[in-house]
Amino acid sequence: MNQTTQLSDHRSEHVRNGAAAAPPPAPATKRLRPTSTQWAAWGFLAPVTVYLALFYAYPLYRNLDLSLRDYTVRSFVQGDAPFTGLANYRKVFADPTFAPALVHTALFTTVCLAFQYAIGLGLAVFFNQNFRLSATLRALFLVPWLLPLIVSASTWSWMLNSESGVVNAALHAIGIGPVDWLTSPSWSLASVIIANVWIGVPFNLVVLYSGLQSIPASLYEAAAIDGANAWQRFLRVTFPLLRPVSAITLLLGLIYTLKVFDIIWIMTKGGPADSSTTFATWSYQLGFGNLLPAFGPGAAVGNLLVVVALVFGLVYVRTQRRQALS
Template sequence: MKQTIHPPDHPSAHVRNGAAIAAPPPAPARDRRRPASEQWAAWAFLAPVTLYLALFYAYPLYRNLDLSLRDYTVRSFVQGNAPFTGIENYRTVFDDPTFAPALLHTVLFTGVCLLFQYAIGLALAVFFTQHFRLSATLRALFLVPWLLPLIVSASTWSWMLNSDSGIVNAALHALGIGPVNWLTSPSWSLTSVIIANIWIGVPFNLVVLYSGLQSIPASLYEAAALDGANAWQRFWRITFPLLRPVSAITLLLGLIYTLKVFDIIWIMTKGGPADSSTTFATWSYQLGFGNLLPAFGPGAAVGNLLVVAALVFGLIYLKVQRKQALS
């Protein structure tokens, strides 16, 4: 008589040699939650950065915003009982006759400095990619303006551009050109501080752009040369497009730095004469600390305008980078 074997009722059982054998129970799902020790370790690593950002970024920004929204005097600044005025300090800044010239000077100073710093830095970076003899020594010498303290650089340029004893006017005299009042003429004061700031900022552009050039494969240039491309075509079709991400971050950092330049202008011209070289950075200092009766609120408002400008350009940079990544 043939024996009939019925399938087992348990779904996990299977039949082997006519006998039902129960399969082992499924392993419990692994708990994907991190152990408490790992969570505490992660917070321990984040704590120093969080504390640093809170103390040196968030709190100063909050205090500056609070200053711009209250009527602070020397007494109220110490006692901390300044009345809330809303946007009155911003209205005072916009209605001030210094606002329009300071805005124009800030735009000119930032735009011209960025243009020449980037152009000269890129030209030098391309020049040093030739790896000629003593190229490393010359690159190191070009870093000197960047490594010097700003007070030394600004004082040196003040001496060089002095109307009476400056070396620049001495050179112009040797060429038969009359002296120029670089620092004391309203027509030349802004040009003087722009020249000094360009000289200081070129090494930064040189270093960053030279590093970006090193990441471009040499095989691309060799293939373009075999196809008959000249030096300008190789630069415009290979170097410049592949250097675009590095150029973007270089210009952004240069923009943020140039917007807040204060040391050079203050040491060389103090924003004068007749506010001819006043920018938002020097104007903010003059309002808050340069008078016997300081205007802390309007000074903080001008500083916040610089913060907003830097933030806007930073957001534009992030948007452009995101669009390039998606394309």
């Protein structure tokens, strides 16, 4: 009886030690089904995903495919264009129009951004004073932004007409001879820059004005108590606190200005003698402006614009991350 009891105690102790050394396996977890909230989230996300795939991803893919193949009208319809790799890009870089178009694109973008931002910031600071007619004048300044681009470009074409334009009429009234705004290689690029600046100022005004509204008035009061004048308050308070808003304003303005086509095409068609040709108008001319369209080189020029916009977008994202970490 004692031996049996000892044996059972020994087995019980062995079982306890084994249980302590090797715990029993955890029960298998059941696969959880999506909840109604998750299904609702996917439902809201699906339209955006479909929209981005159809109107962004697929066009970018088609444009990249066009730039890597030798497409003609026949092969564009039948879809049997041979693969040529980077031949279209080499053709674009070797084209004599490439260098002038690059310079014009850089000048057009830089000058437009500088004047749009400077004028928009000045108007935003002016309207931030909240005088009696502030809201009415702000609404009037939005008119160029609300008009269709074809209307704005056509209006500027009429105003800058060499023979019957109101600008030359005003110059003649003060004793200055007529200027061939749209037909002279020396003035055509300046003409489209003036029109695009006029169209882009309201966007900068709206965004920068909203940024000014978020700056506490107590900061200006403290700066005034410390003896800062209006210019010092602008440099020490307004401009530094507007940097995040300024960055996104300049980035969006850059992307918009790089792809400006309709204003230039309606006013000058990139001429005369390619004096106002940019990458946007050149891409259109290659793809659709000839009897024998060059779809591949035209798509290659368009992809160059996409790469430039993407590079500046990545620079902006990286800058924002550094500011957030600091």
